[in-house]
Amino acid sequence: METYSMTQVETLTGINAHTLRIWERRYNFMKAERTETNIRFYTGEQLKKLLNVAILTRNGYKVSKIDAMTTEDINTLVTELQINNTTSYNDDINLLTVSMLTYNEEAFHTIFHRNILRKGILNTVTELIYPFLNQVGVLWGTNKVSPPQEHFISNLIRQKIIAATESLTLPTANAPTLVLFLLEGEDHELGLLLSNFIAKDLGWKVIYLGQKMPSENLKDIVLEIKPAYLLTMFTTPRSDNFADILTNIAQETNTKILYSGNPIFTTTFINDSNFNYLSSPANLITLLKEYSS
Incomplete structure (x- = not known):
């Protein structure tokens, strides 16, 4: 059985922990389970219900009214909101x-x-x-x-x-080039795919190297292609000397490296002018548009 902590439910539903506790005291539609040490947790079914309850409350339904509904009633209302295109x-x-x-x-x-x-x-x-x-x-x-x-x-x-x-249409011959890659040890590719789509949609030529790119081959690729930027992402802690490797590539090829990911793993580059941190797709869009303008 899948279980979720209070923090996880708060993150996934957008309902803060204080509100969840109040609802549990005042209403009957949701009561958290408890571990042997009295710590709250929620089942997968409870999480699904809370996700739908959050939708209804954002669309004007009072919790006191929701409390009187069956789970089927809640699901039906959420489906109607989708059909009416009001979500x-x-x-x-x-x-x-x-x-x-x-x-x-x-x-x-x-x-x-x-x-x-x-x-x-x-x-x-x-x-x-x-x-x-x-x-x-x-x-x-x-x-x-x-x-x-x-x-x-x-x-x-x-x-x-x-x-x-x-x-998407192919870029023009004189379009700027962006190289996308993940170093060995980085397996979460979706962020890179999102960046690939964004760059191509904005008319950039993209060299997509994908996952597990050997760092020792990067410099030669950059010198050959001469891209405007390199872009990579970090999602997991690393024990290798990746920072030194990327810094050397940026300096020796005179190419700025864009990077994204969990800030916990990317603080190494904060004060390095060869690197530019992207906190969201909007940052990437702005930077690529400014370069092309």
Whole structure:
């Protein structure tokens, strides 16, 4: 049985711990389970229910009214909100989380395509998919969900991003070049795929090297291609001398390196002028647009 701590439920639903405790005291629709040492936890079914409750409260339903509903009533109301196209990005993030927890591919496709019709593929990727990945810990590997759930949703998103990228037009001959790579030991590729789509959508030529790129070969590639930027990501702690390797590449090739990922693992480069930290897709979009203007 999948279980979730108070902190994980707070992260995934957007309902703060104080509110959850108040609801448990005042209403009957949700009571946390407790360990033998009296620590609160929630089952997968309880999390799904709270995700839907969060959607209803954001759409004006009072908790006292929700308390009188059955789980089926709650699910029906949430479905009606989707059909009427009144859900927000925050709601759709919750719905994507439910689709992940229930391995519901049809629900994922419905949410994804509805957002493309609303906002287009770029905004769907940057304003829905990225926050969703960031929230559930898939992008930065914080393991807020089980490995099967993570792999299920990651592969669905991967398929969508690759398909969207393949539909883009080829860059012009004089387009600036961006090299994307992950060093050996970095396995979370979705952030790199998102960056690939963003750069190509903005007209950049992208050299996509993918995962587990041997660091000793990077300098030769950069000297041959002469890109405007290199871009990489860090999601896990490293024990190698990756910082020295990348610093040498940046200095010897006179190429700035863009990097993203969990700030805990990337503080090495904060004061290095050869590096530029990207905290979100919006940072990348701004930087690439400014370079091309």
